[in-house]
Amino acid sequence: MSISFDELNNVQLDVLKEIGNIGAGNAVTALAKMINKKVDMAVPKARILGFDKVSQILGGEEILVVGILLSISGDLSGNMMFILDINAARQLVNILLDDNKLTSLEFSDFELSALKEIGNILTASYLNALAGLTNLKIMPSVPQLAIDMAGAILSVPAIEFGKVGDSVLYIETEFSEGVTKVFGDFLLIPDVDSYEILLKALGVIE
Amino acid sequence: MGIEILKVGMADLNSARHPCMITTLGLGSCVGVALYDSVAKVVGLAHVMLPCSEQARNNNNVAKFADTAIIKLLEDMVKLGAKRERIVAKLAGGAQMFAFSQSSDLMRIGYRNAVASKEKLQELKIPVVSEDTGGNYGRTIELYSDDGRLMIKTIGSGVKQL
Numbered sequence: 001m002s003i004s005f006d007e008l009n010n011v012q013l014d015v016l017k018e019i020g021n022i023g024a025g026n027a028v029t030a031l032a033k034m035i036n037k038k039v040d041m042a043v044p045k046a047r048i049l050g051f052d053k054v055s056q057i058l059g060g061e062e063i064l065v066v067g068i069l070l071s072i073s074g075d076l077s078g079n080m081m082f083i084l085d086i087n088a089a090r091q092l093v094n095i096l097l098d099d100n101k102l103t104s105l106e107f108s109d110f111e112l113s114a115l116k117e118i119g120n121i122l123t124a125s126y127l128n129a130l131a132g133l134t135n136l137k138i139m140p141s142v143p144q145l146a147i148d149m150a151g152a153i154l155s156v157p158a159i160e161f162g163k164v165g166d167s168v169l170y171i172e173t174e175f176s177e178g179v180t181k182v183f184g185d186f187l188l189i190p191d192v193d194s195y196e197i198l199l200k201a202l203g204v205i206e
Numbered sequence: 207m208g209i210e211i212l213k214v215g216m217a218d219l220n221s222a223r224h225p226c227m228i229t230t231l232g233l234g235s236c237v238g239v240a241l242y243d244s245v246a247k248v249v250g251l252a253h254v255m256l257p258c259s260e261q262a263r264n265n266n267n268v269a270k271f272a273d274t275a276i277i278k279l280l281e282d283m284v285k286l287g288a289k290r291e292r293i294v295a296k297l298a299g300g301a302q303m304f305a306f307s308q309s310s311d312l313m314r315i316g317y318r319n320a321v322a323s324k325e326k327l328q329e330l331k332i333p334v335v336s337e338d339t340g341g342n343y344g345r346t347i348e349l350y351s352d353d354g355r356l357m358i359k360t361i362g363s364g365v366k367q368l
Contacts, residue, residue, distance in 0.1 A: 014250055015256045017209045021224060026290065051215065051216040051217045051218075052217075052218065052253075054216060060231075061231035061232030061346070062231050062346060064233055064361060067303070067304070119261035133268065135309045144304040144305055145304075146233070146303050146304050146305075146342070148303065148343055148344040148361055149231070149234075149344035149346065149361060150218070150232060151231050151232020151234065151344060151346075152232045152233060152235075152301065152303055152343070152344020153231065153233030153234060153303060153344070154232075154234070155216065155232070155233070155234030155235045155255070155303070155344075156234060156235055156303050156304060158216055158236075158255065159236070159255050159315050160255060161264075161269055162256055163256065164264060166264070166266075166267055166270075167219070176222045182225070206288055
């Protein structure tokens, strides 16, 4: 049986979107704990987009972005990505290091590893929420980070989605600490056979 | 008057007659297959995502796969006046954006896209005159109809001309 985001009905889509919302909420709570500050989050927007529109996710194919990718294994296999534009990444590092004055878009090794750790915590808590809701065992790998053009970074999840369909599911999140707003997107990329496992575990298919 | 600029998206292809420039932005693990007939001055560009249509469960979009995209692009170019035996190819992209230690399927996809594109071109007897594939960085490419040059722009790895 082949299932892709192109063919899901509205109920199935709504469930996946809701999972995204809960996952992103969990991720932001984890971030707040990590920096020991109050972090507000707008209601995340979950969307299904065709490849032709993928670049709109962050405002154009050539926008400089930070992508954090990890693979998942266990009952569910696939990949997970957290992606944010370079300015948002700088703000996130500043929040973490408690320094608002840094503006450079070049990151030191220390800042890069801080960024990777943020990505790790955000994605892991997203996956924890998913695991809790589905009762599935989901184990994340060590995350990898890349900074490049949005189109190039997004090609990695897009290719995975491409194996089953012509669209991607992503969750747009916006969170803020004080006056600093940070936008980022989560992409959950189940392997071909994991869609069915996921939807079955959620009780939306027989 | 400026030349016509055509944009090719992800899993998309396009072809045109001189004068024009065809571009695709932010190629990562996908491969840009640029074809050119220097006599008819017809150019074609495909942004392929996956190596082979036969392994896919959904292969409705021919532009998504190296094997089917190249065939379609050649057909389109012939309709515009190009001759198969004059067409040459240039390749760019096929990068590995993330450095995972295990060589999983996902990680080698860029390399496999480049290999599949070359195999299909060889099978169709289209010579690959130059390529800039691999690496770990994204590329924006521009194919010009006046001389078939392929400009490759990157963030941090400079500009190249094929």
